[in-house]
Amino acid sequence: MSEPLLDVRDLRTEFSTDDGIVRAVDGVSFKVEPGQVLGIVGESGSGKSVTCLTVMGLNDPKFAVSSGEVLFRGEDLLKVSKSRLREVRGNEIAMIFQDPMTSLNPVHKIGRQLAEAVVLHEDVSRKQAYARALELLKAVGIPRAERRIDDYPHQFSGGMRQRVMIAMALINNPDLIIADEPTTALDVTTQAQILALLKRLQEDFGSAVIMITHDLGVVAEVADDVIVMYAARIVERGAVRSIFNEPRHPYTWGLMGSLPRLDVNVERLYQIPGQPPSLLNPPVGCRFHPRCAFAMPVCREKDPRLEATSGDPAHEEACHLDGETKSREAAALVATLTAGAVV
Template identity: 65%
Template sequence: MALLEVEDLKTRFQTDDGVVNAVDGVSFTLDRGKTLGIVGESGSGKSVTCLTILGLNDPRNTTSEGVARFDGVDLLRTDPESLRQLRGMRISMIFQDPMTSLNPVKKIGWQLEEAVLVHRDVSHKEARQLALAAMESVRIPRAAQRIDDYPHQFSGGMRQRVMIAMALINEPDIVIADEPTTALDVTTQAQILDLMNVLQDERHMAIIMITHDLGVVAEVADDVIVMYGGQVVEHAPVDEIFYRPRHPYTWGLLGSLPRMDIEVEALAQIPGQPPSLLNPPAGCRFHPRCAFAMDICRTEVPQLVPYGDASHLQRCWLDDATKERESVRTVAALQQEAS
């Protein structure tokens, strides 16, 4: 049995303007020691999917359906206290912006110790020792001296390491990383990704990596979900996504990667804007931006079905010949850039 099984997850927000269908029928599984990448533009439902699993959406205006079964426990139906005990202990989250996630008026050590004391019956002295060990495990230099510093005294990369330390301090089974390398320079980004890979190997934990950066996905993920308009449009092993992509949106994401082999005035881009989830378009949600849209795309909703073997799922009305041709063209462009 998979460590985490998500089936037909749906999340709706009630707003003054109407109902926002933020997540619409997302399903996936995650095994221990594996990394699942979730990619897509802002507003595609990546973060809301994981916040729903953790029960972190505002219950006053949120309705959730489906199943999110963690180690046999349905997280959507468990009581709030049991869910609170799981969060931070067996499932942790690295939030997107460490400067706003960390308390600016509390010392780093205090914040790490709090994460321990909430979930474990240990003394303050033991909690401090665990906090120091966590800082050392994420390679923060002079951890013994810096444990009493405030967040503003750390660089962006060091603050992100603190967030990773906080997520890992209770040795969780799953870590959800929401854009963990956003706003970091490429050198620091590489260090953070390498650190997460090392810690995953050491602790055999599962990771959900939420990102818009396909370069990050290629480096860390075992399987990839591509989301658009609150739905999964493609789900496959990472090699399949990069070498046999089967959805026009995935082609657009891959085609918009920066090219180093030729001089261009502007990056390639997907025309238009992501759909409003208050009033999503009929049929395929990507059809207003798709160069291959047909009449059926404007009226009928495509289902997420296997392409080839059962491990590669895609949601598109295009015929197989067109998918194969465009996939080859997209991959050839990527290989030309790499060479």
């Protein structure tokens, strides 16, 4: 078997605050294969973004301490020099942030910002870099790209700015793209366009993608595999088809039950009770037990291990519930979600 492109092992990231230590990522492990699209889902504060910021080396070292291994093509990015990390960022691994207006420099033209990303990593002339920038603007669907390349970020709509960010991420043909909530601030129509664009470009360029989102609908649209995170840990992971056909963790049931439907008349969406726990002092045992309708005494005492229990070795979940209950509840949820759907 070939070596994974990215192999994250027992990753932990802690932040020092005035109130104490926040364990934002607590023992997370996963792999990304070349060309794979991996979705990471969960509520705000679950550790999705911090996980990927740690992979990129973008946490402030004055406040954050990370441990574990982040092996990119076998090289541990947690141990490399700052200069080596700068070589990797934007060139071999690129990131698309959720708010392009704060990611793009408002006082520089779009073309200059894209060209700088090329010049920083490749030995090319400014003219060649601009030609590459124009090529990518056309690839991501910017109309009249020859004119728009000399515009400033504020002259673009939100959807067009996000397309520029995608162009910037792709401009050096990276092997891995991390997309952090790339459709959050966009309207539904533009979201669909951006997701379709990402999917097409991922296939055209062959890059692996990590898609960070709170929306399981987005994951179903673009991902091959999915990781469900809660309170800084992975609670379930597997192939998208397996997760959607037989979700095995109560938290995943809650996320799926809260998905809006257009083909079924539902008076009120399901809401997971309570709030995510403070990562300053997370609950003992299963971290989801204070909000779980299936919590048992063991859930309040023992932390469940992430393991395969559903007959599919690639589908893992961390839950003390017995297999019969998981299968019954998963089947009931899937039946509800697919009621009235056209197959």
